[in-house]
Each structure stands twice: as C-alpha cells, then as structure tokens.
Amino acid sequence: MRFLCIAVNRTVQHAPAWLPAMAIACIVSAPLHTQAQGEPNSCTLQATEAGPDADLYCIQLFPTPDFTGTHGHATLDRVPSPFGTRVSRDGHHEFDITVTLRGLPELSSLGDYTDYIAWATTPLLRPMVNLGPVGNGSTHLGRVGFDKFLILITAEETIDLPSYQGRLILRGISASMRMEPEDLLPLTGLVGNRGPRASSWMPPAPHPLVEMMPGVPDLRPSVTTYTAETRDGHVPPLARPREILTLPDGGTLDLEAGLVTRMIDGHPMTMFGFNGQYPGPLIRVTQDSTITVNFRNRLDLPTAVHWHGIRLDNQYDGVPGVTQPPVNPGDSFRYRIHFPDAGIYWYHPHHREDIQQELGLYGNLRVDARDPDYFSPVHHEAVLLLDDLLLSADGTVPMPFGREHATHALMGRFGNKFLINGEPEYHLRVNRGAVVRFFLTNASNTRTFNLSFGEAAIKLVASDVGKFERETWVDSVVIAPAERYVVEVRFTDAGTVPFVNSIQSIDHVYGNFFPEPTTLGHVFVRDTPAQPDLATSFKTLRTQKDVIADIDQYRADFDRPVDHRLLLTLAINDLPYPLETLINLDSSFFNPVEWSSTMPRMNWVTTADQVKWLLRDEDTGQENMDIAWTFRLGDRVKIQVRNDRSADHAMQHPVHIHGQRFLVLTQDGIPNDNLVWKDTMMLPVGSTAEILLEVSNPGRWMLHCHIAEHLESGMKLVFDVRP
Numbered sequence: 001m002r003f004l005c006i007a008v009n010r011t012v013q014h015a016p017a018w019l020p021a022m023a024i025a026c027i028v029s030a031p032l033h034t035q036a037q038g039e040p041n042s043c044t045l046q047a048t049e050a051g052p053d054a055d056l057y058c059i060q061l062f063p064t065p066d067f068t069g070t071h072g073h074a075t076l077d078r079v080p081s082p083f084g085t086r087v088s089r090d091g092h093h094e095f096d097i098t099v100t101l102r103g104l105p106e107l108s109s110l111g112d113y114t115d116y117i118a119w120a121t122t123p124l125l126r127p128m129v130n131l132g133p134v135g136n137g138s139t140h141l142g143r144v145g146f147d148k149f150l151i152l153i154t155a156e157e158t159i160d161l162p163s164y165q166g167r168l169i170l171r172g173i174s175a176s177m178r179m180e181p182e183d184l185l186p187l188t189g190l191v192g193n194r195g196p197r198a199s200s201w202m203p204p205a206p207h208p209l210v211e212m213m214p215g216v217p218d219l220r221p222s223v224t225t226y227t228a229e230t231r232d233g234h235v236p237p238l239a240r241p242r243e244i245l246t247l248p249d250g251g252t253l254d255l256e257a258g259l260v261t262r263m264i265d266g267h268p269m270t271m272f273g274f275n276g277q278y279p280g281p282l283i284r285v286t287q288d289s290t291i292t293v294n295f296r297n298r299l300d301l302p303t304a305v306h307w308h309g310i311r312l313d314n315q316y317d318g319v320p321g322v323t324q325p326p327v328n329p330g331d332s333f334r335y336r337i338h339f340p341d342a343g344i345y346w347y348h349p350h351h352r353e354d355i356q357q358e359l360g361l362y363g364n365l366r367v368d369a370r371d372p373d374y375f376s377p378v379h380h381e382a383v384l385l386l387d388d389l390l391l392s393a394d395g396t397v398p399m400p401f402g403r404e405h406a407t408h409a410l411m412g413r414f415g416n417k418f419l420i421n422g423e424p425e426y427h428l429r430v431n432r433g434a435v436v437r438f439f440l441t442n443a444s445n446t447r448t449f450n451l452s453f454g455e456a457a458i459k460l461v462a463s464d465v466g467k468f469e470r471e472t473w474v475d476s477v478v479i480a481p482a483e484r485y486v487v488e489v490r491f492t493d494a495g496t497v498p499f500v501n502s503i504q505s506i507d508h509v510y511g512n513f514f515p516e517p518t519t520l521g522h523v524f525v526r527d528t529p530a531q532p533d534l535a536t537s538f539k540t541l542r543t544q545k546d547v548i549a550d551i552d553q554y555r556a557d558f559d560r561p562v563d564h565r566l567l568l569t570l571a572i573n574d575l576p577y578p579l580e581t582l583i584n585l586d587s588s589f590f591n592p593v594e595w596s597s598t599m600p601r602m603n604w605v606t607t608a609d610q611v612k613w614l615l616r617d618e619d620t621g622q623e624n625m626d627i628a629w630t631f632r633l634g635d636r637v638k639i640q641v642r643n644d645r646s647a648d649h650a651m652q653h654p655v656h657i658h659g660q661r662f663l664v665l666t667q668d669g670i671p672n673d674n675l676v677w678k679d680t681m682m683l684p685v686g687s688t689a690e691i692l693l694e695v696s697n698p699g700r701w702m703l704h705c706h707i708a709e710h711l712e713s714g715m716k717l718v719f720d721v722r723p
C-alpha cells in the first residue's frame, strides 16, 4: 500500500490542503503491517453465504500505532432499491454503512474526549462526512455515495464537528482505492502480438477521456471480419421508422429479416431490419390473445426470432438448436404466440445476437391488460427502445464483427452512438403538467443505463412481467440489457427537460472515476396547460392489490431452502500476454457495474474462443450446457445466484430465464420489499441474489446472460420442465 502516499501526492497540485491529505493517506498505508502480525481479517470473518463479497463490500479498519488493541470493519450493505444496483441520479454507487468495532479504550483514558466518531471522506479528505458516534459493537451509520473513500474513527471532544479534530484511532480504505496508476506503468514496455488478417480490422476509437492501456495498441482480434453487405452490389432500401401494428386475437403478421440502408447522422449504413423498419414493428395485442407470425429470413446468416419474456408454447420460443432448427437464409418459420401476461416485451434473434441485434433486429411487443384500469390515467404513452451502436472512429460505418466468434467477449460490445427507437436524438412535445407513461426496453448488447428526466420525480410502475406490488418514486432508472421498466413522469414546468444517461466511469489507467453524462433526447414542454389536470392522480402512489394477491400464493415458499446454487464466473484461455497481465492487475478492484467502455481496445481484441463466461452449478461443478436441471410443472425453485468477485474480469450479468417468471427475493441478504415478476435480473460484481422461479410452462428452456457477447462466449444453460 506504499503507493497510496504517492497517489495522493499526485493530486496535490489541485489540492491546497495537501499536507493533512498526505499525512492521513500515509497513515492509512501502514496497515498491511498490522495485519501481517496475525490479526484475523474481520471482514472475512463476518461474511455470510447470502451476503455480498467481503473483499469488495467490506472495509477492514486498521489501528494507528498507539491503539493496536483496537480492531474493526465497516460493511457496505445494499441500499434497498427496485434495481439490481443502487446509484444516485448522477450515477454514484450508494451503500449503507455499518461499523463494527472492538477494543476501543475508555475515552477518559485518552484525555478530554467525550465520543468516538466515524467519518467518511474521499482521498482528497473532502467533503468530510460526520457519520455519527460509534462504540464497541455494531453501529448502523447510514448511506454513503463516494466512489473511493476512507473510513476514519476518531476520539473527539464534541459530537457535532464538521471535520475531525481529535485523535485518529482506526482507518481503512474502500476496495475502489486500490486501483492506482503506478502499478501499471512498468508495463509500458510490453508489445502486443498481431492476430491473422490484421489488415481487414479497423481498430475502435479510443475513449475520448481515457488513455489507452500500455501494451495494447498493436493487438488485433484473432478472427476474420463480418460486415453487413449485399453480395450483388445493389443498395438495400432505405429503412423506415417502425409502424405500430395492432393485431386482433387470431391475427397474422408477416415478418421478414433483411438488409436495409440506415441513415445515421447523415451517413448511409448497411444494416439489418425487420420489414424494412427500425426498430422492427411495434406489435400491439391484448392479453390472452394468440397471433401467428410468418417469419422469413432474407439475411446471409442463419437466424430465428425469440419472443423475450413471453410464457409461450416452447416450440415457438425461437432458440436455434434448442426449440427449433435455425432458419437458414431464404427459409421461413411460423410462430404461434399466446400472450398470458400484460406488459411490455420485445423480440430479437437468438443466433449471433452480437451481430444481428446490434445491426437492428429488435422490436417491442406491447400486451394490453384486459382490465381497463390496469394503469393510471396519463396524457401520453411512449414506447422507447434504447440501444448503443458501435460505429467506426469516423462515425460512418458499424464496426466489423468477428466472423468465427464474437469480438468484445470480455465486456461486451459497448456502442458509441446512442439510439432511441433507432434515432440518435429523441424528441417529445407535451403541454405543461402532462403525465407521460414511458415503456423502456434496453436492447443494447451490454450497456446498463442510469436514466433520468432532468430533476423530475419518476414514478416506477412496472417491470418485465407486470406491475410492482407498490408504485414508488425513484430519481433514476437503472436498466440492464433485456430488462423493461414502465415509469410515469409529470412535466410540471414549461421549458426543455433533458433525457439523460448519467454514469460514473473508471479510468483504469489512472485509477480515477469521472462523470460521463449523455443526453439521449429532450422533452419540450409548452406553456399550454395539459387537459385534464392529472396532478392529483400522479401524486398518488398506488398499491396494486391484484399483484400482491397473486404473489401471496408464493410467500410460503420464500423461506424454503435453496434448491440450486449458480456461480457466474469466467475462464480465460490464451489471451495475449500484455492483455492478461493488465487484466490481472486491474482485478484488484471492480466497479459493481461496468457502466462504460473505457478500455475499448483491450475489450475489442478478446474473442469468444479466448474467453469463456461460465454458469457453474456450485453443487455439482457442472458448467453451462453440461448443467441438466429438471423441474416439474408447478415447482417453485429457489436459486441462489452469485456473481464471482474473483473472476479475472468480473462484471455485472443480466441473467435471463426463458418461458417462466421469477421473483428476486433477496439481494446481498437484504429482502426485497417491493416485488415484481421478472424475466431478467441484473446482478452486480460480488453480489448474491436469491430468486424464486415459478415453473409454469413445460418444455426445454434456456437460462443465460443477456450480454450478447457473454452468451456467445458460452454463458448459458438449458433446463427441462416436465408436464
């Protein structure tokens, strides 16, 4: 931990108050010593099976030299949230801090002190947050939202101090402070190797704010390229915006996947589309209806259509090799889809999603409830498909794909052009006071969004397979690939409200976090008042008795023992040496969620034959497609899912289960007090969730990570449901 002194030293240029900063950081850097003398790591001791990983979510506190008999730790517990992770509107991860201390001496023995106080602060020692008095034993201290932080315990003469003045007793640093640039500099001399056919690849643009890792610039993926193009040289038709197709019970739809020309920021690009549209048609049906879709494949790749989240007849689930043969170029397939659940769903290919979904093959399905009062009254409804497309550095063509295997296998293909309903800029015009219901779907390959509408309060209403038990207010919506959220927003004042993705990214080279907000669109609010006035109904948070009554039938199973334990992890074979070294060094810390691609090259060159993402059954040791779970119709299965912090490049995984619905009962040991039926759940690094799977639909179904490149890198299993 020597480097800590140096690290703080570097920031000194910007920090006039550098002397105390140096002093404390260097004091903090002493502890390895103390630990080496045989004091057990109390973080590891308090770790539980269902809790978060102790290495990332616990801070061991080390005594200053005069207090060697004192010990403790601070746990960073999950702040309850309807989402897989808890972040502020601007994207800072928030944790609930509890400090456990022992061996604190009598205050009177130290001098004129009245209280022990806990503090949280950043490496710059400001702001300094007084977390309140502490003593021997456990004290719950509340919420902290720093990316990198120190916890200090001091003895003080009064309680209400703005910053500490007394004696420093214990101190510790968050795992996020382990990432420091000095560790990486010795690697500057490393050179990369070149893959075959290096000339046909165009390297991705570097992140505008982050330097490239040393040793990486010469690397190329070890696969050949695939790009969408016509083989006979004719230009595909210009794509049209999506149509809304309202289908009656028994209705039929012809759906064709083919090449289109897309205009993005004035550049024509050859991409894929359903029925020549972007996104595919918005299919609107009523709950309990059945439709037929005659699908034809006009692409040069095999494909199929998966109807994500719908508990349909297994033979129409659209998974090549599991529920049907692939639909080869020129071939067709007839799907019959029954819609038992109201909500917002989507459809996409289930073969090389990393290519096909990225190039535009996705569309929404909206299933209207039979109950006309299912949702509250609103002035407008908007169905938004969110995506990020990866374009070449000059923004003129989509980046080529790996032909034999997916590229970007480590972190997934983060895009550099944000698209809402296929357009780079989203606009909505409403009257003042209008209430809008947004149906949000994340169709990106890997990106998790943190969405907000200016400062507006967001009412969270529903998710994947129906409504929450209770409507709640949120500042922002965290939505991982394939998840859906339904929210309502009231635009109270005339003016322009930005629709923003606000995240904190990591500079892996310098070990810093930095804000990376992106404006995805605008809502223009006119001065004319919206009619009727919905202010009162908007203010009311509904309790959904129908949802609660439905879930009541499952509560007796919430405490049953875990039936299966699944570990999400990674095996790396044969990455170029500089890359593997960098990944190892970087693994001292992981952000709970990889929000952005700040190492685009390093990620790009990893292919699905070098990186194996794994679902491992922790009881049998079986992995991915070797796992053979069998259930009976009507079973309620409790599955513990753990995201391995010690994987070589751990990151969040949106875990999706086909053909059924599930409840996320607990996350990191904290029970979820506002349930909703899900088909996709985002699990951050080092986190553990327990889910209750309702086995309601017979057949062979897939469970997989919905990061397209992780799925391509093996992260999937199939389970059988016997009637």
Ligand code: C2O
Pocket: 306, 308, 348, 350, 482, 656, 658, 702, 704, 706
């Ligand atoms: Cu959205 Cu297995 O898929």
Ligand code: CU
Pocket: 613, 652, 653, 654, 705, 706, 707, 710, 711, 715
């Ligand atoms: Cu994944």
